[in-house]
Amino acid sequence: xxxISVPLSAELQHLLDTLVRNGSGSNRADVMRRAxxxxxxxxxxxxxxxxxxxxxxxxxxxxxxxxxx
Numbered sequence: 001x002x003x004i005s006v007p008l009s010a011e012l013q014h015l016l017d018t019l020v021r022n023g024s025g026s027n028r029a030d031v032m033r034r035a036x037x038x039x040x041x042x043x044x045x046x047x048x049x050x051x052x053x054x055x056x057x058x059x060x061x062x063x064x065x066x067x068x069x
Contacts, residue, residue, distance in 0.1 A: 008016065016028055025031035
């Protein structure tokens with residue numbers, strides 16, 4: 001496991017400490033790990049939702065290419 005150092009504003013540090021006090025994690029590092037895991041999960045979900053909004057391109061490639069021009 002590696003360790004990184006990330007500067008935090010006073011507001012973010014206060015939020016981090018509040019999350020620890022409220023039981024979101026056992027300590028600051030635990031809260032940060034959980035936050036990064038959730039962020040990663042949300043990015044995957046956003047990618048899936050974005051892909052679902054993409055047009056469905058089916059059919060003849062030449063006809064599809066003509067639509068792009």
